[in-house]
Amino acid sequence: MSEIIELARRARVASYVLAEASRAAKDAALHAMAAALRANTDAIVAANAKDVAAAREAGTPESTVDRLALDPARVDAMAAGLEQLAGLNDPVGEVVRGYTLPNGLELRQVRVPFGVVGIIYEARPNVTADAAGICLKSGNAVLLRGSSSAAASNSAIIAVLRDAAETSGLPADVVQGVPTDRAAVKELMQARGLVDVLIPRGGAGLIQTVVSESTVPVIETGVGNCHVYIDADADLELGLEILLNSKIQRPSVCNAAESLLVHAAVADEFLARALPALAQAGVTVHGDPKVVAAGNDSAVVAADEDDFGTEYNSLDLSAAVVDSLEAAVQHIRRYSSGHTDAIVTRSQSAARRFTQAVDSAAVVVNASTRFTDGGEYGFGAEIGISTQKLHARGPMGLPEMTSTKYIVTGEGQLRT
């Protein structure tokens, strides 16, 4: 039997215990894990130092090294995240639907854990603790497959979490690490029946690989080519604030705006204000011919076709002038990744039309795209932002980490 199959089988056995664990038992484990992370800060930081040194030696960009690096404050933040999870409601056992059938059968649809969840993720080692905590709280055993660049950090964190789980009375195997070699991840993606769900968290390349190679059901997360559309009826001052916040407040994340659409009726006036402001903020605008023409000497370069489909994750922004709300909708249908798209308008009918016609995980009226986030939505925890339509769409909190089952209770009902 391969190592992955063996890990998955152990996860399955642990998942049966975890699925029946009370909220109190799960919360106690989360608190024990948080305390153990804090108590083992030195060991975790020391393990991380090896990963950081190796990354620097390999010539990794300093921004990536920063995402990889742990210090005592970051370890403490991981612990605090686990404690916060302990304070959230337990999704398991929630009755989603319930009624009595005409024949007297009592039907209840109840939330249950998936069972075994696999998370495939990239550099940041804090994801290890976050994902383990969310899976534990939602009753799922987890297989954590981090990147090889964080292998020492992740191993140290997982060892601490496993010990703490066991000390608190749960099986250590509710949290397991998966080897980082390519063969292991391939097997993980083929472990249908042993692994219930795979969630890739990372760049577009990782997600595409998992989506196309996995026979285990996948929840696709995170690619965000998000639009801000300035309608003919927009308050332009508000529009500029929303555009700038959406683009520059944190350009590297998936809910940052990547594309600006402006209605032709207000394009001259809006662009005259927006382009200098964007340039001043260091944003390179990749414009269609009308935007380029409006740009004069500010930082506008000619967009090519690829720009409109690109998630830059940087201080770049594609921009186009559209002749109508319908043209904006068409553009978004063609290019959006279905993450978050926003309209700025004072018109009730434009807002209604946009929110109806744009089919994205989040459709926003008169606010920044940056709010598409489990924390902002009040979920208290987030495992990622689903950009697929099956099972979960948008930020995924604890309920999205569960399935349901029907419990049907009778007194001898037979089918006739």
Next chain:
Amino acid sequence: MSEIIELARRARVASYVLAEASRAAKDAALHAMAAALRANTDAIVAANAKDVAAAREAGTPESTVDRLALDPARVDAMAAGLEQLAGLNDPVGEVVRGYTLPNGLELRQVRVPFGVVGIIYEARPNVTADAAGICLKSGNAVLLRGSSSAAASNSAIIAVLRDAAETSGLPADVVQGVPTDRAAVKELMQARGLVDVLIPRGGAGLIQTVVSESTVPVIETGVGNCHVYIDADADLELGLEILLNSKIQRPSVCNAAESLLVHAAVADEFLARALPALAQAGVTVHGDPKVVAAGNDSAVVAADEDDFGTEYNSLDLSAAVVDSLEAAVQHIRRYSSGHTDAIVTRSQSAARRFTQAVDSAAVVVNASTRFTDGGEYGFGAEIGISTQKLHARGPMGLPEMTSTKYIVTGEGQLRT
């Protein structure tokens, strides 16, 4: 561009119109489709006669031919099914969650159609009208890929439905047929991004093929290795009635029982009554050594390991004696397909333990397994019974044929 890609693109365009269609417009289309089916009964029955003749010529078993055959009454039943759909609530637009965030953003999670749904199904041509109707009511454009053995029937039905949709003002392309050749279905399974969900309906072989070869998200349906467990505290008379109803009321369907487990404490008494009753009903029992020993001269054959994992869909039943409720749970965890598993018991604690520990789409206490069905559950329509944990589990009605999106409305909120 391949034919499938072209079909999927046309479905996508039609899906935009359908997603925004009012309930009234969709219900009018359903009534128009029902009327058109009735008006074209002769043409549909004539097309079906070709399929039936070809099937008989190919030596198809008469039971399969019967599932394929249409007569005016069956066409009328298809029409009635569409009319019934028109009477159901529209799932699109339902607010699943909604609240105002601390910063004043109004958040609503709203049901929306998937967009384009592909259904891959086997012989019975009534599925064509059922699936088209359910997809239309839930706002989804549908690509229908029936079996080649029903090609003439399906083409005739689809032509009638398309005409009726168009007459009622919706695009004809809300319903399209897919060629039945193998290359076409392969392309359909790879059309990720163009097709939002694939639902296979049919035998285990078909479902396995779709699950393993599709990059489009799949909802797995229907394989049912369902158990009836007779607990130590069971009312044995009730247990026998439930067992017989679960096994023989309609043995060919997925919610029929395939396996009997009996607690050792009542095994002798229960089997002494059950085995003759099963034999009299024509059921062949495939028993473990204890059941064989209890069988005397009745129709019990020795089970091999494969029997306990088999969905017979026939008058066969595997049977084993277990030493405890926990042993029954272990057996079910090992062999169940996760469709429907039932316990017969008078004990509250046994019922509680069984419903908690058995992780199947439906867990039943003191009733027949045969109730796991969208119609019985009061859904009014059913596209299949999901045996996977992602998105939908158990009978899938109209809400299960939708995704959601978040609509977030503000007045200039920015992220800080």
